Amino acid sequence: MSKTDLDAVVFDLDGIITDTAHYHFLAWKQLAAELGIRIDEIFNEKLKGISRMDSLELILQEGNRHNDFTLSEKEELAKKKNLNYCVYLKELTREDVLPGIVELISNIKAEGVPIGLASVSKNAPAVLKALDLEDVFDYCVDAAKIKKSKPDPEIFLTACEQLGARPQHSIGIEDAEAGVDSIKSSGMFAVGVGTGLYRADYMVKNTSELHWNKIKKAYSSKK
Incomplete structure (x- = not known):
């Protein structure tokens, strides 16, 4: 899969990047x-x-x-x-980044694919700073400017728009049912982390199973 086949990867924060x-x-x-x-x-x-x-x-x-x-x-x-x-x-540190996430982000960025953050948390900037990840994302949605919460697709569509990405050529990663519904409604490929996320296009049990090659393969098979 070439870079042009995939425009962006957009992450949720809580339950994906860290667990608050x-x-x-x-x-x-x-x-x-x-x-x-x-x-x-x-x-x-x-x-x-x-x-x-x-x-x-x-x-x-x-x-x-x-x-x-x-x-x-x-x-x-x-x-x-x-x-x-x-x-x-205030108790959060770099050690609180969930397993597999740093490697996943590194592998995505190594291929030149932009990454975004779509969190409904207005504390997202403070969380990213505590985790020492504040400069990692190409775009973070400002939750204060989002009018409709998940499962509405607004937040993921906003991330795609600001990243210059086509939703149908982008991947969203979520751990909550409302988040997966938001991704699907936006037209993006949905990666679900956890159980019971039946609308997800690809699902793993925990973040340590988020391997970039496997995600790309699942994404490509859906195109």
């Missing part, structure tokens, strides 16, 4: 407890890949409190959760 899902869970759990709502790690699976405000709505619905707050109050609650989360982020 547990930090998100701890921050949401802390906020939920203050509101008299109990959530567990099973419930937390529903929050993967969706925006902060959408996550808050699900938590409020879980506690039957979704009608108890104004929009501005909900925005303050979301900010409070983010402050909690940022405290946990």
Whole structure:
């Protein structure tokens, strides 16, 4: 496969580059407890890949409190959760990059294929800096400018547009169902990491199985 056959590879952040899902869970759990709502790690699976405000709505619905707050109050609650989360982020280091990711990125870049980041996290720049990956990506979508959260394709389409890539000639890598749906809706080739991601075009159990030659082969077989 030549470089011209593939325009770009776009990564999700959480669960693909690093795993801050547990930090998100701890921050949401802390906020939920203050509101008299109990959530567990099973419930937390529903929050993967969706925006902060959408996550808050699900938590409020879980506690039957979704009608108890104004929009501005909900925005303050979301900010409070983010402050909690940022405290946990201070623990991140280069050692927290998930297995296989550094090698995968290196192999993609060695072939001159642009790479992008499509994360709904507004903390993505801080996370990349903590991981010492802030200069690796050719383009990182600004989550604050995305109007529609995953599974809407906006964030992946934005990444492709800014990278000068055709979605139908690009690959997206995700670990959440909403993220895979977002990739598929954009027209990109979807690589799923985890289980139950049945819409993915190619799926592996964990990031250590993300081998560039195997991904390219799967991509080529779909063209």
